[in-house]
Amino acid sequence: MEYVVEAENLRKTFGAFTAVDGITFRARRGECFGILGPNGAGKTSTIRMIYGFSPLSGGSLLVLGEDVTRRRLLRKVKYRIGVCQQDNNLDPELSVLQNLEVYASYFDIAAPKAAERALALLRFIALENRRDTPIPELSGGLMRRLVLARALINEPDLLILDEPTTGLDPQSRHQLWERLEGLRARGISILLTTHYMEEASRLCDRLIIMDHGRILVEGKPQELIREHAGKDIIEVGEPGEELRAFVRDRGLRHDDLGHRILIYCDERDRLYREVSEHYCRDGCILRTATLEDVFLKLTGRELRE
């Protein structure tokens, strides 16, 4: 089995609303595959179909080589995937350790084995001294780590993460990334949705960017940056008319945001010197292009609901 997820012309509609509009992609075994997009792009709808939460409205979907539209096969697949949902839906009526043990029972893992794995996972997320803590006493970051541990209780072949770091402080986010990098190094396949570009660049081998239920681009983070944003970016604050004329005359690729102009460039130093010497009134910087530039360029800068 070369692919852990094979989606073809995958569709999801809710009444008249189309959340996923016929997307086709494949996630390889052993890679971390990212699904990026602004709110409402269809990321969560896609991922919910993959872990069997939502029925498909159309298309075909193989997960771990099995057709998940068939209930018997879906059950088989559900034993082999671990899911980290968007909400912190830990069981507040159980302790930290019990959360893992009870979850293990849903996978038919026998109690002694469940206890053993639960303790090992608590060590992995550095929570072993909080094993008897009630869930409501945990911080957001700790809860998130426990949700991750819970998703690993069945030693899944595929780990599905739906916006794993949304709402976390930077420390907790980096903690979680380190854990995920550790898992990736062990060769576990990961499917990740996020709207943090830093997260995607750091973790994903390949990714798709979605908007309005469709795939805009697919590729490796670095390739996408090179292709859609170039190597570097010159940002100029409060640009004057002279700069706008300069950019137009030279035919430079750029985005005019009114109070700011972004110039995409590959010959960094020469152009930057020219711009900063002649047209820089309110600060200008030269920086490396990032995935965020690609993302904003492709999905636009308007606010989403």
Next chain:
Amino acid sequence: MNLTPGLRISHRYLRVWRRNVQVYRKTWRVSFLPPLLEPLLYILAFGYGLSVLVGDVAWRGEAVPYVAFIAPALLCIAMMYNSFFETTYGSFVRMYYQKTFDAMLATPLFLEDIIAGEIVWGATKAVIATAIMQVILTLFGLIRYPEGLLILPLSFVAGFAFASIGMVFTAVVKHIDLFNLPIFLFVTPMFLFGGTFFPLETLPAWAQIVAWGLPLTHLVELVRAVGFGRLEPSLLWHLMYLAVFSVLFFPLALMKMRKRLIK
């Protein structure tokens, strides 16, 4: 994916049931108190306080002491409350606020397993409460044995019916406060008019007809006869009437829950 027909429950519903047992065991000392104290309070207030005014009650042509008359009804009310409240307030909190069902759906459990586990747990709570109360009532000499041993399996049958009805409401209410409606329109009338605290014959004819439509009326009739040691074939009709509620409302609960949660 075809999710409409059939019940499609697997043995995994027991895992959901076990989860609820585990949570219950954490607070069992507190959970044991109501079924332990409630019958004592009722017997004290109604049995001894009110019976001075009431005296004996006519049941099937016999004069029965008022305490003995209401004792089986107290068991039935406990069966109804414990199962109905578990699958309404209890299940709603787990489903809506705690997102426990969502987390379970990301495991090999399917929705049918979850709902069946919840309903069987509701029935189990009816059994637990009945067992505790029955011990107290037995100490007062209000239940005849060996016939009284049948009350426990009956409490499961009744609990299953009321838990299924409760789950249907859970599947359709928008907000937890709306449970006041079925409680006001369905549960409280049964509590008062199900042949619980006075014989149905004292009601006008039309009200008697309405009362016989309520499942609790049949349960009270059944448990009262069993508790008095009066087993007779006609009781099977009352049992069947309760079973019909399970047969109708259990699949309905699954169907409505699918509609609510599978998106």
